[in-house]
Amino acid sequence: MNAPALEQIRQRLPEFKVDVMLVSAAPNVRYLTGFTGSNGLVMVWEGGAVLFTDPRYAIQASQQTGCTVRIVRGSLAAAAAKAIAARRWRRAGFEAARMLYSDFAALGDALPLGASARPLPPLVEQLRIIKSEAEIAAIRRSVLTNSQALDATLPKIHPRMSEADVAAELEYQQRQFGAEKPAFETIVASGARTALPHAEPGAQPLKPNQLLLIDMGACREGYMSDMTRVFALGEPGRKLRGIYAAVLEAQLAAADAVKPGVTAARVDRAARRVLEAHGLGRAFVHSTGHGLGLEIHEPPRIGRKDSTTLRPGMVITIEPGAYIEGVGGVRIEDTVLVTEAGREPLTPNSKELISL
Numbered sequence: 590m591n592a593p594a595l596e597q598i599r600q601r602l603p604e605f606k607v608d609v610m611l612v613s614a615a616p617n618v619r620y621l622t623g624f625t626g627s628n629g630l631v632m633v634w635e636g637g638a639v640l641f642t643d644p645r646y647a648i649q650a651s652q653q654t655g656c657t658v659r660i661v662r663g664s665l666a667a668a669a670a671k672a673i674a675a676r677r678w679r680r681a682g683f684e685a686a687r688m689l690y691s692d693f694a695a696l697g698d699a700l701p702l703g704a705s706a707r708p709l710p711p712l713v714e715q716l717r718i719i720k721s722e723a724e725i726a727a728i729r730r731s732v733l734t735n736s737q738a739l740d741a742t743l744p745k746i747h748p749r750m751s752e753a754d755v756a757a758e759l760e761y762q763q764r765q766f767g768a769e770k771p772a773f774e775t776i777v778a779s780g781a782r783t784a785l786p787h788a789e790p791g792a793q794p795l796k797p798n799q800l801l802l803i804d805m806g807a808c809r810e811g812y813m814s815d816m817t818r819v820f821a822l823g824e825p826g827r828k829l830r831g832i833y834a835a836v837l838e839a840q841l842a843a844a845d846a847v848k849p850g851v852t853a854a855r856v857d858r859a860a861r862r863v864l865e866a867h868g869l870g871r872a873f874v875h876s877t878g879h880g881l882g883l884e885i886h887e888p889p890r891i892g893r894k895d896s897t898t899l900r901p902g903m904v905i906t907i908e909p910g911a912y913i914e915g916v917g918g919v920r921i922e923d924t925v926l927v928t929e930a931g932r933e934p935l936t937p938n939s940k941e942l943i944s945l
C-alpha cells in the first residue's frame with residue numbers, strides 16, 4: 590500500500606467537491622495499493638481506502654496490499670456504488686480518461702437517487718510523474734535488463750534470420766535477464782522498412798548493406814524501459830550514414846537540454862532544430878519522447894506543445910528520428926532520469942553506428 594499517495598489523493602477530494610474517488614485504471618490501482626491483478630478498483634475517501642476485486646484474486650490481493658480488500662462477484666463499479674449508498678455519500682469521482690463506459694453505466698445504475706458520478710482529472714497520474722527512489726531503482730533494473738538482452742542478442746544475429754527471429758531472440762533474452770515480459774511489442778525493422786516508425790517484424794531474411802532498427806523495452810517488477818538502436822548490416826551507404834549522424838546529433842542535443850526547470854517543449858525544440866538544420870525537419874514525424882514507469886507511455890509528453898516543466902525524479906525517453914519513404918529511417922532512444930543537477934542517461938548501450 591502506498592500510504593503517502595493515498596493521502597495526497599484524499600487531500601485533493603474537496604477541491605473537486607467529491608466525497609470519494611474511484612480508481613479503476615490497473616496501473617493506478619497498482620500504484621496506490623500494490624495489487625497487480627487485472628481486475629481491481631480502489632475507493633479512496635477521507636477516512637480510508639478499500640480495494641475491490643473478484644474471487645480469482647482473493648489470495649493474491651490479501652498478500653499484495655495492506656488495504657482493506659473486498660471480494661465481490663460481478664461489476665466492481667456496482668459494488669462500489671452500493672458501498673457509497675451505504676455510507677450516504679452523494680458525490681463519487683471517477684477517472685474520466687480511464688473508466689470504461691460499461692463500468693460508468695453500472696456505477697450510475699447502482700448509485701442511489703440524488704447521488705452523482707463526477708469526472709475527475711488524472712490525479713494518480715499526476716503523482717506518478719515524479720518517481721520515488723524505489724521506483725527509480727526499479728526502472729534502473731529494467732533498463733539494465735533490457736540492455737543486457739540487446740547485448741546478448743547482437744552476436745547471434747546472422748543473415749539467415751528474419752526480423753521476427755531477431756524479435757523472438759530479444760524477448761527470450763529479456764526474460765533470461767529477469768524481465769516479466771516485454772514492455773511493448775518489440776520493433777525490428779530492416780532496409781526501407783526502417784522508415785516505418787512502428788514496423789511489425791517480418792518473416793523475410795535480413796539483407797546485407799542495410800540498416801537494422803531495434804526498439805525494445807523490458808517490463809521488470811512492473812516498471813518499463815525503452816531503447817532504440819540502429820545497426821548497419823554491412824555498408825548501408827552514405828545517405829543513411831548521414832541520416833544516422835544527424836539523428837545522433839539531435840538525440841545528444843535533446844538529452845543535453847534536459848534539466849529541472851525547462852519545459853518538455855524546449856527539449857523537443859532542441860532535437861527538432863538539429864534535424865531542421867540537416868534538412869530533416871519534415872522527416873521527424875513524432876515527438877521527442879515520453880515519460881515512462883508503470884506504463885510505457887506516461888506524462889510528460891516531450892512534444893512541441895507540452896508545457897510541463899521538468900522536475901527531478903521524472904523519467905523520460907529521448908528518441909528523435911528521421912524517416913524517408915523508400916530509403917529508410919533512424920531513431921535513437923535512451924531512457925533518461927531528470928536529476929537535481931540536470932540529467933542522467935540510464936541506457937548504457939553505445940550510440941555509435943555499429944556494423945553487425
Ligand code: ZN
Nearest residue numbers: 804815816922
Ligand atoms: Zn521505444
Ligand code: ZN
Nearest residue numbers: 815906908922
Ligand atoms: Zn519510446
